[in-house]
Amino acid sequence: MDRNPKPTSILESLGEEIIRIVAPVSICMLLVVLLVTVLDANSSSDSSSLTTIATIAYNEDTSDSIWDKLKGALLNSLVFVAVVTVVTFVLVLLFYLRCTRFLKLYMGFSAFVVLGFMGGEIALFLIRDFSFPIDCITFLLVLFNFTVVGVMAVFMSKMAILVTQGYLVVIAILVAYWFTLLPEWTTWVLLVAMALYDLAAVLLPGGPLRLLVELAMSRDEDIPALVYEARPVTNHDSSPRPVMVERRVWKERMSLASGMGVSSTSGSNSDFNTNSVFDSNSMSATLSSATNGQNETRLVITGDHLLSEGASQLSAPLISRPLQRTNSTRVGQEEVSTENFHLEGIGLGSSGAIKLGLGDFIFYSVLVGRAAMYDFMTVYACYLAIIAGLGITLMLLAFHQKALPALPVSVLLGVLFYFLTRFLLEVFVVQCSLHLLMF
């Protein structure tokens, strides 16, 4: 390995993994906000006719009193969370009975429905609004091709990773847009309810998501679901060496020195520049802290061998478990229950990359989209709150080293900032700005 003439500082590549997750989340949120603002004018007439599982109990009317609206929203959210719980348990059961093929087919089918029907309907809205000159046959052809490529990208793992990532983000955008069409109170209470459900389902011992993840771990399999996987970070001054990455890198943890003050323990951490192979009886993985967390030398375990990659540093900072979620939306006239979508929580991919469930993308975007329906100031505030929540979740993950859901902190912070901005900040800023007073 030849030496670089000038040693590169650590600032060059620190934090890259986090950015590789923050960037697609930001793009998803931005596109949902754009869609919401562009398609704004015609949403007021459609919202009353939208009947989904989320509004089955109560359909909001602007003339109802506040107490009625609150009760109705709570009822709606309870029904929704109940449906989601039941379907998740069904999923756990199916996974337990090893019906993986059925689950994968269902995943492909739901991707087809989302891209084809929901995507088609949104495209029709856009065409109508902008008077885009396109005829039926061309439109159908383009839509069909788009959908089929999307299903293949989701189904097969051999596609170019950018295509897969792009399609996953598109699916998240479409589902999030449809969620923003729900009435206002229902949306906010639903978000909080889902955050609390997520917390319960992952942390409680009987929670369905925890069961699912433990099943997957014990069987050493991947959960078949729609999950966004960021590309793993490889350090450039490494000689390319085939790294055998073991899938389950979360079996036992030896926390190596991480930036946040966790003490360094592992002795095999010492020489970084040797590529020696150690024998080890236990499987263990390294963690680096979520904030610095990258380019830590990763000890990669294959069976009983510990392969120490000095130079090639595939960082794999995060642990927890992917969680599962179901989703029900209305498509045209029929009710389609789409499942298997949203793995929530942050997990470790089979190649060591960070995985974030699609459900997280969707609910973050719903929050920001709903904030966009009020004003842009709330959008910026909620965006910052969600990103901060994501960062906090990553840090907590590095500390506690067990399954943590990604939804609660971000959503609760987002909702808090929305209400604070709407009721406190806006008056203050508008007052100051109109008098041209700034600081």
Next chain:
Amino acid sequence: MTVAAGLGYALAALGPSLSLFVAVISKKPFLILTVLSSTLLWLVSLIALSGLWRAFLPLKSTAWWPYGLLIITSVGFQEGLRILFWKVYKRLEDILDAFADRMSKPRLFLTDKMQIALAGGLGHGLAHAVFFCLSLLTPAFGPATFYVDKCPQIPFFLISAIISLGFVTIHTYSMVIAFNGYAEGKRIDQIFVPVIHLVAGMVTLINLASGGCIIGIPLLYFLAVLTLLYCGKLVWRRLTESRSRQ
């Protein structure tokens, strides 16, 4: 007035910071995280201030001193937060240095530290521009425009964009000066930053008078250019010093 005008106003306020972001900050992921966290910190300070002042708003009086009090409290609070930011940064620097030692890589260079300070300042400036200018620009994308009584020569959106540009410059570079001042222990740098911030805030009070913006805005830009030059001189001095030491 139209989408083009709205975009124009947005770029007038944020253009230089965008180019700074793309050229310097987007290359290093850690700096992007620094920008995001300092933006969040500024937002939190703004929310705290608005919570504090909510009971008194909207200020109905035409006298200037309630507004002066508002500005003084806000600037004081934010400067206090800057010191807190510095303390957090010091701890972070130690952690990063320890991390670098473990990875057998060199410790943080002087340019690295200054880039982190720049990113922090840019975050503050970005937050200011976003919340004081961009979030009010939504009507500008529509078919009409808006004028303020006190300054009827230029549309309101343009004035706020220009003022925001001045403040973005001040925030960005005063963070570099402040961090340098705290690191070296130089009193004059440490005092320079809060004074400039306070004076800039008070200068905008001139805008309360009718037609005052004609005087207020050039004064603000004078302060912004002063900050820029001071920062440039400081950075040049430190870089030549460190280079001559090597």
